[in-house]
Amino acid sequence: MASSEQIVLQFGPSVAIISARVHTLIIFNISDYYVRRPDQAERVIGTLLGCVLPDGTVDIRNSYAVPHNESSDQVALDIDYHNTMLASHQKVNPKEVIVGWFSTGFGVSGGSALFHEFYSREVTNPVHLTVDTAFRNGKATIKAFVSTNLSLGDQQLAAQFQEIPLDLCMIEAEQIGFDVLKPANVDKLPNDLEGMEVSMEHLLTLIDEIYKYVDDVVEGRVAPHNEIGRFISDTVASLPKLPPHVFDKLMNNSLQDQLLLVYLSSITRTQLSLAEKLNTAAQIL
Incomplete structure (x- = not known):
């Protein structure tokens, strides 16, 4: 009796990234991008710059927002703006390379897989950083994800986001400014x-x-x-x-x-x- 060929549902190879760390300035920048976003935009996305340390930790040191459009069935990213900003940043900090991308909001959303696919062509195993700029319940939910491919035989079905450990580098002076962002309503910054x-x-x-x-x-x-x-x-x-x-x-x-x-x-x-x-x-x- 001829043996039938089996089709196996499998994940892609595990990523080599151990963890990520982000500096407080990145969170401030992302919050500023969100405040200055266009009126019709629900969230802001952008590029993360930094380096990969010898132990595999991704050190996120800089960022810039990238204009985009997204709807229920398609997304669009201003690639020319992205390339121009990248070239400008690398003139100042040539050692900083693309390490991933960020988005505002609570966790991974529907169009994240398409944006992640674009950044996967820019760098291997990009980090996806999400920042909840609404500060629900007075807490800043900041998470980092990497993606693994889910395939059925030779056909790729989807991308699965897996959360990785994230270290928020913050000194005492930055902690004071970070706490100011947490309340939902702030009349003015303290003198x-x-x-x-x-x-x-x-x-x-x-x-x-x-x-x-x-x-x-x-x-x-x-x-x-x-x-x-x-x-x-x-x-x-x-x-x-x-x-x-x-x-x-x-x-x-x-x-x-x-x-x-x-x-x-x-x-x-x-x-x-x-x-x-x-x-x-x-x-x-």
């Missing part, structure tokens, strides 16, 4: 004094938590933790031993310096505004 006030309130909250933890350990309500105790001891030892009146004087001097900077900045803005108006009036006359 220097307002930002200092928020930071001091947060610092006082942390000090109260430390006080409570130390009291709980002393009273035996909480088991002591050696690493936390060592960290508290090092922190206290690093503080200068100043009398209260000397500390108050230093704080007042620092506050006066801040107020002086705000005053000088206000004068500079006023002078620039007057110069611009005088220049405009001179051109009209």
